[in-house]
Amino acid sequence: MKNIVSVRWVLARLYEPDVVVVDCRFQLGQPEAGRNAYEESHIPGAIYLDLEKDLSGPLDEHGGRHPLPDAAELAARFGKAGISNETRVVAYDDQGGAMASRLWWLLKYLGHENVFVMDGGFSAWKTAGCPVSAEQKIIVPAQFVATVQHSMLVEADEVRESLDTGRYVLIDSREAPRYRGEVEPIDLVAGHIPGARNMFWAEGRHADGSWKNANEQLERFSGAGLSADDEIVVYCGSGVTATPNVLALQEAGFGKVKLYAGSWSDWISYPENPIATGEEGE
Numbered sequence: 001m002k003n004i005v006s007v008r009w010v011l012a013r014l015y016e017p018d019v020v021v022v023d024c025r026f027q028l029g030q031p032e033a034g035r036n037a038y039e040e041s042h043i044p045g046a047i048y049l050d051l052e053k054d055l056s057g058p059l060d061e062h063g064g065r066h067p068l069p070d071a072a073e074l075a076a077r078f079g080k081a082g083i084s085n086e087t088r089v090v091a092y093d094d095q096g097g098a099m100a101s102r103l104w105w106l107l108k109y110l111g112h113e114n115v116f117v118m119d120g121g122f123s124a125w126k127t128a129g130c131p132v133s134a135e136q137k138i139i140v141p142a143q144f145v146a147t148v149q150h151s152m153l154v155e156a157d158e159v160r161e162s163l164d165t166g167r168y169v170l171i172d173s174r175e176a177p178r179y180r181g182e183v184e185p186i187d188l189v190a191g192h193i194p195g196a197r198n199m200f201w202a203e204g205r206h207a208d209g210s211w212k213n214a215n216e217q218l219e220r221f222s223g224a225g226l227s228a229d230d231e232i233v234v235y236c237g238s239g240v241t242a243t244p245n246v247l248a249l250q251e252a253g254f255g256k257v258k259l260y261a262g263s264w265s266d267w268i269s270y271p272e273n274p275i276a277t278g279e280e281g282e
Contacts, residue, residue, distance in 0.1 A: 003104065003247050004211045005116040007128045010090050014045065020083050021090045024099040025122065026051040028186075034099075043092065043125060044133040047081055051240065054081075055102055062156070062269045064262035065186070065238035068106075075110060075146035084142035085112065092118040092125070096202055096209060101243035105259065111147030117247065120210050154233050154258045156266055160273065162233070163194055169226060170196035173236040173245045174264070181277030186237055189268040193235070194276040199224055201241045204248040217252035228254060235260040235267075 013019050023046045026034035031052055038048040049055055054077055057067040069077070083089060089107060091100035100117045107115040118125070126132065154168070162168040172192050177183045179198040184190035192198070203220065204212055212220065226232065232254060236242035239261040249257045260266075267273050 021046040023048045024093040041132040064266035075144045079144040082139045089115040094121045098241045105243040168233040169230045171234045172196040173201040173242045191275040191277040201244045214251045217248045231256045235263040239263045
């Protein structure tokens, strides 16, 4: 099943009754910018879901900067947004697909398969000359029943155990300078989880912002030494920009992919956890 759909695909299905389009635009450090952009103009009929208010749970000692929401609360939130188990959901953003991929992953995590990310985001929609609107849709609540897919997720203790057993291949999705610990603009400690390989999530896109196709993603990951037999765990700073790498891995045919949702910001909340800097093997 494909996960990435084109602007044309979305336009052709925009007014079908079982389709809900979700605007996921969000800028880290400017928490109101996404909603403000939505209220100014969006895909007609789209609803807005906020990364921090809707797609993350409350901050705690552990769990990272964008903790996973409680599954029952998230299911209720989806229902309130008009998303049922039968709904086809299309997510878009203007952040390279990172925020839309978060919604894609959360819906998959709750057992909802019919969810897609629109290629190119809102900019591609506008560039194609498609209609936009400032009108906000009247939402008819629906019932969403969650079937949590626990196998999609790992916690810090499982990652810690894997450092000894080698069970998981760890993928760090952040930019290389953060991975190497040379800079850390957000979290309190710099570096990466020992043994992790660095694969910046944005490298899953072309220069024009469109997603690479399945073969290109396969070449990208195979070139980094990944194989279909690997059990892969993906993380980033807070579990958000790891999700486009999870999506890309699925597109490339990798079937054993899990998310460490708390990611680096959760990892460093445990003082006993080891930290590496520089490139692996140096």
